[in-house]
Amino acid sequence: MRTALILITAAFGAFSLYAMWQVGFIGLWQGGLANIGAQQITLDLIVSSLLLIGFVARDCRAQGRPWWPWALLTLAAGSFGTLAYLLLAAPRQHRARMPASASASA
Incomplete structure (x- = not known):
């Protein structure tokens, strides 16, 4: 999953830089x-981004972390905010849930 996120972020980032x-x-x-x-497409993307901010906020609150930096990044940079959250913040959550025997072999 992480490899796919990295590839998506890199490809979309390259395309976004080219468009800009x-x-x-x-x-x-x-x-x-x-x-x-x-x-219509622009409004759809705005609505999707706001929904994703809600999911990120709920996830961050459940982990006792601030959600607003990810919200600001998403508002400023669109899906790059959510992609950054998934790449940088979410993996810690999954590692914390791994049993001790699994984390020792990882």
């Missing part, structure tokens, strides 16, 4: 608001 280089940050938003179809 081509049209700039403002150009990305102009394209996303250019017509009703683009507006």
Whole structure:
């Protein structure tokens, strides 16, 4: 799973940098608001990001960690915030749940 997340983040990051280089940050938003179809996709992505922030917040609260840095990152950088959470914060949760015998062999 972690390898897939790394590959997705790298590929999407490369594509995002290329798009930003081509049209700039403002150009990305102009394209996303250019017509009703683009507006629907942009709104759908905003709704999805807000839902993901809710899941991250619930997960962080359950672990006693602050959720707001991940929310700010998601609001500023879109899915990169959630991808960063899954890559950097979520793995600690899974390691903590592993039995002692499994963590010794990992």
